[in-house]
Amino acid sequence: MGSVYRDCLGLEFQCMQPKSYMRILLLGILLISFIGTAIPLQAGEPVVVVTSPHAPHKAISVNTLRAIFGMRLRTWPDGSRIHVFVLQDNAALHREFAKGILNVFPYQLRSAWDRMVFSGTGQAPVRVDSVAEMKNRVAQTPGAIGYLWRDNVDETVDVLEIR
Numbered sequence: 001m002g003s004v005y006r007d008c009l010g011l012e013f014q015c016m017q018p019k020s021y022m023r024i025l026l027l028g029i030l031l032i033s034f035i036g037t038a039i040p041l042q043a044g045e046p047v048v049v050v051t052s053p054h055a056p057h058k059a060i061s062v063n064t065l066r067a068i069f070g071m072r073l074r075t076w077p078d079g080s081r082i083h084v085f086v087l088q089d090n091a092a093l094h095r096e097f098a099k100g101i102l103n104v105f106p107y108q109l110r111s112a113w114d115r116m117v118f119s120g121t122g123q124a125p126v127r128v129d130s131v132a133e134m135k136n137r138v139a140q141t142p143g144a145i146g147y148l149w150r151d152n153v154d155e156t157v158d159v160l161e162i163r
Contacts, residue, residue, distance in 0.1 A: 047097045050135070050157040052144040056080065059161040066102050068145060070112050071122050076143060084125035085137050085146035093131060097147040101162065 049065065051057075056078045060068075067073035074082055087094040089106045098106045116122030128134045131152055138146040139156035153159055 046150050047093065047100055047147050048150050048153060049097075049101065049145065049147050049160040049162060050138055050153065051146075051160050052138055052140070052142055053156065053158055055143070055145075055158055055160070057160070058158070059163055061163050062101070062103075065162060066104070069102060069109065069125070071116055071125060074122075080143045083141045083144040085128050085134055085141075085144060086125045087128060087131070087134060093147065093149060101147070 049060075056076045064073065068082055069084060069086070071084065076082055086109075089095075089110055095106055098104055098109055102109070113122075113124040117124050126137070128137055128146075131148060134146045135148055135152060135154075135157060138144040145160070148157070
């Protein structure tokens with residue numbers, strides 16, 4: 001298999017041949033590739049930001065979106081109140097929305113909301129328990145904003161373009 005050597009203490013050890021290294025390397029690569037494919041992805045289901053029908057805007061910048069979901073912007077440009085709906089922090093859709101669209105971690109949003117609530121300077125968004133509830137609440141609340149998987153969008157909500 002390999003050559004036998006003695007170290008300075010007289011202990012024997014054996015070195016692996018180059019073929020053995022290659023086998024271990026290939027096995028490691030295969031293992032990593034299998035682990036990567038075992039993680040469920042929402043491929044084909046991108047997150048979209050949705051608003052109630054007849055919302056004042058059809059497009060919005062990422063910075064404005066961050067201000068809305070950070071609860072720093074509370075009214076639409078026409079003066080109507082913004083009603084923000086979010087899912088639980090550990091929901092896959094919420095994580096994908098926070099990291100993929102807002103480019104923040106869910107815990108950062110939670111921290112900002114908690115700080116506003118505890119300091120008395122603002123309030124947290126309305127938390128919903130499911131994607132179906134998110135869609136229904138956004139559809140039925142004037143001035144509402146939320147997020148859905150693209151496959152869950154129907155005529156009851158409008159998709160907001162992000163610039």
